Amino acid sequence: xxxxxxxxxxxxxxxxxxxxxxxxxxxxxxxxxxxxxxxxxxxxxxxxxxxxxxxxxxxxxxxxxxxxxxxxxxxxxxxxxxxxxxxxxxxxxxxxxxxxxxxxxxxxxxxxxxxxxxxxxxxxxxxxxxxxxxxxxxxxxxxxxxxxxxxxxxxxxxxxxxxxxxxxxxxxxxxxxxxxxxxxxxxxxxxxxxxxxxxxxxxxxxxxxxxxxxxxxxxxxxxxxxxxxxxxxxxxxxxxxxxxxxxxxxxxxxxxxxxxxxxxxxxxxxxxxxxxxxxxxxxxxxxxxxxxxxxxxxxxxxxxxxxxxxxxxxxxxxxxxxxxxxxxxxxxxxxxxxxxxxxxxxxxxxxxxxxxxxxxxxxxxxxxxxxxxxxxxxx
Numbered sequence: 286x287x288x289x290x291x292x293x294x295x296x297x298x299x300x301x302x303x304x305x306x307x308x309x310x311x312x313x314x315x316x317x318x319x320x321x322x323x324x325x326x327x328x329x330x331x332x333x334x335x336x337x338x339x340x341x342x343x344x345x346x347x348x349x350x351x352x353x354x355x356x357x358x359x360x361x362x363x364x365x366x367x368x369x370x371x372x373x374x375x376x377x378x379x380x381x382x383x384x385x386x387x388x389x390x391x392x393x394x395x396x397x398x399x400x401x402x403x404x405x406x407x408x409x410x411x412x413x414x415x416x417x418x419x420x421x422x423x424x425x426x427x428x429x430x431x432x433x434x435x436x437x438x439x440x441x442x443x444x445x446x447x448x449x450x451x452x453x454x455x456x457x458x459x460x461x462x463x464x465x466x467x468x469x470x471x472x473x474x475x476x477x478x479x480x481x482x483x484x485x486x487x488x489x490x491x492x493x494x495x496x497x498x499x500x501x502x503x504x505x506x507x508x509x510x511x512x513x514x515x516x517x518x519x520x521x522x523x524x525x526x527x528x529x530x531x532x533x534x535x536x537x538x539x540x541x542x543x544x545x546x547x548x549x550x551x552x553x554x555x556x557x558x559x560x561x562x563x564x565x566x567x568x569x570x571x572x573x574x575x576x577x578x579x580x581x582x583x584x585x586x587x588x589x590x591x592x593x594x595x596x597x598x599x600x601x602x603x604x605x606x607x608x609x610x611x612x613x614x615x616x617x618x619x620x621x622x623x624x625x626x627x628x629x630x631x632x633x634x635x636x637x638x639x640x641x642x643x644x645x646x647x648x649x650x651x652x653x654x655x656x657x658x659x660x661x662x663x664x
Contacts, residue, residue: 336579356604369613373616375393403619407619412637416445420449447512456506477520545585551591590610
């Protein structure tokens with residue numbers, strides 16, 4: 286277990302920065318600063334700021350070529366395959382952008398053991414060896430005991446188990462680690478503290494600081510990998526992404542034995558939700574992915590089925606290290622209850638086999654588990 290800096294959290298670093306000042310700095314970046322960042326072999330957070338700025342847009346082709354080279358050098362020509370397994374859409378939070386929000390009058394469902402096994406069988410049939418357990422944030426019904434039981438039900442079927450659930454205590458993360466959880470994903474959604482409450486009006490998620498300190502608790506619990514991200518579209522994507530990178534920078538220096546990944550969830554349509562405040566197009570997202578890779582060679586970069594087919598086809602050689610495929614974002618969505626409400630609409634609905642074939646045809650190897658690069662499900 287990693288014990289360094291146990292008394293401090295990211296909050297102390299976060300408070301040294303002002304949203305408006307960072308936003309102004311990003312939009313005031315110059316082509317000279319971009320060129321200086323691109324000329325470096327090692328880049329820092331200030332270089333990342335320049336590379337996500339509007340001034341970097343004319344350099345996107347050069348950024349993409351450098352990103353391809355760095356990713357190939359560090360990760361080879363492989364793409365990890367994973368699938369989400371939604372176990373519950375019960376939630377006690379009101380979030381204006383989510384289909385699972387408490388104020389949405391929908392049928393709630395939490396999978397029982399036999400239903401989890403049926404969903405697992407479908408994922409295994411598709412070839413998956415890496416599963417991401419996902420649930421709404423219902424602290425009384427879908428809690429640590431439910432997660433530990435679900436992990437016990439599925440642990441013999443998957444080489445890698447990741448989870449994306451409500452923020453937990455350090456002691457609970459330690460229990461998950463002991464139970465076999467490999468990685469934990471937690472998204473701050475937005476680092477704009479002043480408007481965070483506007484999007485999260487009720488429930489435990491409305492506590493900005495508790496969520497902000499969650500990756501520290503995960504790191505102290507010794508979890509192998511931590512996944513971060515912001516919900517792109519809530520606020521200015523450039524400013525939010527700077528703070529997300531700042532968070533990763535702090536975590537990598539504090540919990541240096543841990544691996545890190547970043548995801549790029551763009552707001553997708555969902556039942557009873559508001560449209561995005563800020564639009565991020567495919568070119569913007571490509572720029573952001575390149576900026577992350579150029580800043581951080583070791584960072585794993587995940588692309589989900591939120592993104593459209595064309596974007597996912599083209600982003601494979603540009604920084605990507607993992608992709609979901611054939612995803613369902615509703616509990617029981619694979620076989621048990623295909624009609625239950627989705628958390629958000631999927632954009633790329635192709636099967637796992639189709640995505641694996643696409644990856645292979647792009648000159649890359651689809652990898653079905655993390656540590657054995659030679660494992661091939663497809664014969």
